Structures are given as C-alpha cells and as structure tokens.
Amino acid sequence: MPFDILTIPCLSDNYAFILHEPSTDTVALVDAPSAAPIRAELENRGWKLDLILLTHHHDDHIDGVAELVAAYGSKVIGAAADAHRLPPLDIKVSEGDKIKVGAETGDVLDVSGHTVGHIAFSFPQAKAVFTADSLMALGCGRLFEGKPDQMWASLSKLAALDPGTTVCSGHEYTEANARFALTVDPENAALRDRVDWISKTRAKGGFTVPSTLSEELATNPFLRAGDPAIRADLGMADASDAEVFAEIRARKDRF
Ligand code: ZN
Ligand code: FE
Numbered sequence: 001m002p003f004d005i006l007t008i009p010c011l012s013d014n015y016a017f018i019l020h021e022p023s024t025d026t027v028a029l030v031d032a033p034s035a036a037p038i039r040a041e042l043e044n045r046g047w048k049l050d051l052i053l054l055t056h057h058h059d060d061h062i063d064g065v066a067e068l069v070a071a072y073g074s075k076v077i078g079a080a081a082d083a084h085r086l087p088p089l090d091i092k093v094s095e096g097d098k099i100k101v102g103a104e105t106g107d108v109l110d111v112s113g114h115t116v117g118h119i120a121f122s123f124p125q126a127k128a129v130f131t132a133d134s135l136m137a138l139g140c141g142r143l144f145e146g147k148p149d150q151m152w153a154s155l156s157k158l159a160a161l162d163p164g165t166t167v168c169s170g171h172e173y174t175e176a177n178a179r180f181a182l183t184v185d186p187e188n189a190a191l192r193d194r195v196d197w198i199s200k201t202r203a204k205g206g207f208t209v210p211s212t213l214s215e216e217l218a219t220n221p222f223l224r225a226g227d228p229a230i231r232a233d234l235g236m237a238d239a240s241d242a243e244v245f246a247e248i249r250a251r252k253d254r255f
Contacts, residue, residue: 002104002126005168007207008041010034013172014060015209017130018042021102026050028101029074030121030130031170032064039071051101054078055132056118057085061170079110082117093119111158113151114141120158127162129213132170134158137211138194139177140222141170142253148246152225155245159223163214174198174208180255184221184248185230191219221248 006018010033017030018041028051029038042049049072055061056079065087068074077099080092093099095110099121109120111134118141122129133141134151135158143151158167178195185191194215198208216223224230225244231237236244 003101003123003128005128005166005210006041007168007209008037009172009207010037010064011060015168015170015172015207016064017168018047019101019104020045020047021104024102026102028053029068030168031055031061031132032068033060035064035067035071038064038068042072048072049074052076053099053121053130054086054089055120055130055134055170056115057082058115058133061132062087079117079119082115095119109154109157111135111154113143113146113148113154116145116150118146118154122161122165124162127164128166128168128210129158129161130168131158134169135167135216135220135223136169136171137167137174137177137209137216138181138198138220139173139252140220140249143249148249149242151249152242152245155223156241159213159217161213163212163217165213166210167213167216168210172207172209175202180252181219181221183255184233184251185219185224185227187229188219190215194219 003019003021008016014033019028027047030053052074075090077091078086078089080094093108097108099106106121106123111120114133120131178198225241
C-alpha cells in the first residue's frame, strides 16, 4: 500500500480521510468537515498536515479548513471552477490535472452532478479514489446542481477505474442506501449479502466506508443502469443507461 488511509468520522455522518505517504512523510487530508477530530488524530500520531484536498464546496466538507490551515499552514487544493465558493486555494485544479501527495500522484476527475465543480482524486498506484458525494457506498449524491446525464457521465468515469480501487466516499449513508437498493435490485444475491454485512457492521457501530469499486459495480444500483434485470423491472429495456440512471435517482429522491 503506497500510502496509509485513515478514515475519520466527523459531524453526524461525514467522513474525512487522512493520507500518510511514508517514503516522504507527507500527510494529506481529503475534506475537512470539522477540525477537531482531524486535529485529534494528527496529534495522536505526531503528524503535521501538509495538504488539504477539497472535493466540493458544501459546508460539511470545508468548514474545518480555516482552523486547520491556521494550525498547520497546510496548502489547500480544490477545483479551479469553484474557487469563488471554496476556502482560499493554493493550488487550483481541473479534470486531467495531476496532484502530488509525497511520492504518490493523483488524477483530478471532474465528477459534477451533486454539485457542478465537484471533483474526485484518483490515485492509480495506491488504488484509491476519493469520491465524497459523487459515488457513495451503495449510493450516489443527490443532484443539487447537476443534471442526471452529468452525474451518469461522472459515475461512468469512476466505474472505469481498476475494480480493485478503494472507494473513499463522504458519508455514512449506507444503511439507508441499502434499503433503497433492495427495492431496485431485489434479486441481486451480492447485494443481499452486502446488505447483511452492512446491518451487522452498523449494529456494532462500524464504518461501511471505504468500500471497493468491485463491490459497488456488483451492488450499487446507481452504477447498474445497464443491468438487464433492473431495466426489465423498471420497464425501461430500450432506454439509454443515462435515462435508467435518471429514473433510479428520481426514485431514490422520493424514497
Ligand atoms: Zn455535498
Ligand atoms: Fe456531504
């Protein structure tokens, strides 16, 4: 594993991730819902904080930035397109740009949909992607700003990564996502097994994030718009994948 990833629960149901790249002792954070739990973890380990990577402008992903920058002098990386509504950025990035976390190189992906300007950070060598409120464990973010087509294109980019990729998403919404997923894809045995694991894990207070892309491909209804059984159930055998995705997303909004 080229870097270590710590999952930090924040606020009521957010996750932030601390990355430690050991060969250069570089520490990065993905999203800053609140400073306190992140500072506590850094202090425990005797780590500084070199970089803060921001996925999108919502308060529950950026509210801790100012305090962390004041405490550690971290450099902040975020979407150039959203610079006007993100905390001050030291490095502005767009789709196709590369970022460095010590010796690790990450690709910036535009994953607009939940917001327009939402980005993800994919580290192919570490096989990890930080998706926040785009692709989530058994779900995807609500479309506050983008259109279904846009989210479908974003999810399709993520779906094309190595299936062994660890998917680090932004919230512990998985149990509610699971209840919905079963209504769309009830015959899916892999989904039923995963839902079982999710219930047991949550009953013990465990995290269901991160997940793996292969699990999401097998069970996440928002990645499975091409699945013949789902399409048949929806009466959408001849629709485009983007149309099927839009219908599944609309059903989740009403669920
Ligand atoms: Zn959000
Ligand atoms: Fe969020």
